[in-house]
Amino acid sequence: MAELLGLFLFIGLTSFGGGITAYIRRLVVTQKKWLTDEEFLPGLGLVQLLPGANLVGLAVYIGNHLKGPLGSAVALGSLLVCPFITTCALGFLYFHAGKTTDTKALLAGITAAACGLMASMVFEAGEKAIKGAFDVFLIILTFLLVRGTPSFELLHHRIPSIPHLSVPMVILIVAPLAIWWHRPRPNKELPEQNGEAKP
């Protein structure tokens, strides 16, 4: 249990940006050998399907797998405690000293790179998502419904942007369409996904 706590404290402190699931797999499956791939990959598939941050879901899954409900709680708590403290500290720093030209310039650079990072995630997610033209349509449809009307683009004044539809509403509209399109079809070969490898 102490090892579980230690590992997720460590993961909490060292997990940045993308590629985290591969990193956890390496730690838990390859190095510590707490789980086999056959145990880890279905869990990964599960947390990718369910709502929530994948890293958090994996912590709960691994904790539960090793030590039951208490293991889940320990993994979740130790994963979040260090990020919570550092993030709060940075937040206070920002609100107390964030308005100087120095920090503004620093943040502008960090944000520019963060945009690039986010854009790269669009590519990565798109690569997995696009199996046909209809998937491209679904991506664009989701984007446009969330973004709202084109006039939204012209608001470079500080008018609160009023998007067309709330995100849950968009999901309610697009999800049935998407599930219908991807419904099981007898002669369609099921694509294998990462985290879906069958034993």
Added chain:
Amino acid sequence: MNKTLFQVALLFSTLSLSAFGGGKVVLPSMHQSAVGEYHWMGDEDFVNLFSISMAAPGPSMMVVTLVGLKACLPYGTTMAIIGALVATLAMFVPSSFLVYFAGNWWDNWKESPWRHSVMDAILPISTGLILAATWIISKTSIHTIPTAIMGVIALLLMLFTKINPVLVMGVSGAISWVFLK
């Protein structure tokens, strides 16, 4: 004060259960609520908080901690910490319960072809939402040619190398601090 705390708890527990496809997909929704509906902050603060959370360690959606902090900051430092805590728990606990309880159900479903259908259906939607999130962040933050260039370089580095994203953000921040001040 209690009203704000309640709004924080309600918003993030809702987001927690609607984050299909990982944490980043709730960003557009969070932006709609935190900036548009509740007026906890403006676009600029929202984007800056997002960048700070990206540069800090932790799961992808630590920005919720900062949004909770900012929402309750007008009521004092202690309240801000409580707000941050409430936001964090509201964001990560409900989805964790779901993972915990869904485990058995998931195993029973292993053979169903609908499992693939649902996964295939979620992927394009989450991609669209991440695209929307990218657009929101870029729209607010990329105003000048140098920042646009840095964004594109960061994108290319992320796509074609295995470089650590925090290093990219750090270097980009330093360049901006030195040259664009």
